[in-house]
Amino acid sequence: MARKFVITSGKGGVGKTTIVASLGLTLARLGYKTLLIDMDFGLNNLDVLMNIENKIVYDIIDVIEGKCSPKQALIQDLIENNLYIFPSTHGFCRVKFGSRELLAIISSLEKYFDFVLIDSPAGIDGGFRRAIGCGDEYIVVTTPHLSAIRDADKIITNLISEKKPYLIINRARGDLMLDSKMLNVKTIINSLNAEIIGVIPEDDNVSLQLLTGGAFDENTAIQKSLNMIAHNIISGENKIFDCTKKYRGFLGTIRKNLKSRL
Amino acid sequence: MKNLQIVENRLKNMIVSDKKENPMRIAKVLKSEIVNVLKNYFEITCEDVNLDILIDENGKYDIQINVLSRAIKIANTFAD
Ligand SMILES: Nc1ncnc2c1ncn2[C@@H]1O[C@H](COP(=O)(O)OP(=O)(O)O)[C@@H](O)[C@H]1O
Numbered sequence: 001m002a003r004k005f006v007i008t009s010g011k012g013g014v015g016k017t018t019i020v021a022s023l024g025l026t027l028a029r030l031g032y033k034t035l036l037i038d039m040d041f042g043l044n045n046l047d048v049l050m051n052i053e054n055k056i057v058y059d060i061i062d063v064i065e066g067k068c069s070p071k072q073a074l075i076q077d078l079i080e081n082n083l084y085i086f087p088s089t090h091g092f093c094r095v096k097f098g099s100r101e102l103l104a105i106i107s108s109l110e111k112y113f114d115f116v117l118i119d120s121p122a123g124i125d126g127g128f129r130r131a132i133g134c135g136d137e138y139i140v141v142t143t144p145h146l147s148a149i150r151d152a153d154k155i156i157t158n159l160i161s162e163k164k165p166y167l168i169i170n171r172a173r174g175d176l177m178l179d180s181k182m183l184n185v186k187t188i189i190n191s192l193n194a195e196i197i198g199v200i201p202e203d204d205n206v207s208l209q210l211l212t213g214g215a216f217d218e219n220t221a222i223q224k225s226l227n228m229i230a231h232n233i234i235s236g237e238n239k240i241f242d243c244t245k246k247y248r249g250f251l252g253t254i255r256k257n258l259k260s261r262l
Numbered sequence: 263m264k265n266l267q268i269v270e271n272r273l274k275n276m277i278v279s280d281k282k283e284n285p286m287r288i289a290k291v292l293k294s295e296i297v298n299v300l301k302n303y304f305e306i307t308c309e310d311v312n313l314d315i316l317i318d319e320n321g322k323y324d325i326q327i328n329v330l331s332r333a334i335k336i337a338n339t340f341a342d
């Protein structure tokens with residue numbers, strides 16, 4: 001049976017879809033069969049991010065209506081053989097469905113996979129609860145910004161789960177944290193009742209890289225942070241990427257000052 | 263430095279005040295109440311109770327409660 005993670009957040013635009021895509025690529029690259037499911041119906045863009053929007057034959061509605069089996073709807077990633085995407089539906093939903101239908105689909109597919117990553121909508125409405133009903137482990141994503149952390153806390157309190165939710169802090173800027181211009185990782189961790197599983201740095205290449213060429217280069221900071229998250233998920237350890245390291249010491253201080261002048 | 267301290271305090275205040283008005287916390291409380299009632303009749307602990315609140319296709323709450331117990335309590339508990 002696969003481990004099923006729901007990636008969620010209180011605030012939109014904090015990087016859930018980006019993390020589902022890039023963490024999926026990372027796990028697949030490590031040899032784990034990974035399935036990505038987009039449950040942000042209507043606002044779905046995982047297919048675009050994965051570059052497969054033209055390869056979709058059947059979507060989730062076709063599966064629910066019985067036009068094809070869940071397995072037939074799966075699309076294999078263009079680069080990583082171990083990675084599959086279960087396509088969502090664009091725009092208007094012809095049929096209504098709840099967690100029960102989604103759970104049936106997932107339970108018929110999970111035997112083929114090691115990991116299932118579910119991209120959930122932001123907020124605490126029906127769509128969110130439908131998505132969380134489909135997983136058994138939760139990853140709450142926040143950025144270091146006040147409103148995102150506050151909304152992350154709301155999500156964490158709303159998660160009815162045996163297991164403490166995990167936390168990813170995305171778009172962390174080590175230079176600003178060192179200069180006390182951004183809430184630092186420690187403060188965020190202390191504010192939220194979740195188990196930190198990763199810190200991902202802000203990276204200008206994020207959107208373009210994923211849209212054009214799959215995973216990031218192994219030696220980039222962002223890929224190192226993703227590798228650490230994958231490692232933590234697999235091993236249960238908790239090694240956290242240090243986003244301030246690059247800006248400490250003699251060279252680091254020069255780097256930081258140069259960046260603040262930009 | 264000072265500004266960051268102000269932001270940290272605002273965060274703390276927000277989180278505390280948000281918690282006072284949280285409807286879904288009901289699930290956690292509900293679970294412990296169910297255990298309290300059932301343990302008069304069955305041998306159970308909190309771990310034996312599975313509580314799920316799902317949303318069905320009509321947007322209604324689908325409250326699923328599943329309880330497994332090893333044994334029923336003997337009659338003398340409710341003799342009187
Ligand atoms: N670590 C990062 N560094 C830079 N930009 C990022 C990072 N993570 C996400 N983004 C950008 O933020 C925007 C929102 O991300 P997205 O994954 O769509 O958020 P969500 O799914 O939570 O709404 C996108 O334009 C994405 O490229």
Ligand SMILES: [Mg+2]
Nearest residue numbers: 016017040045
């Ligand atoms: Mg998204």
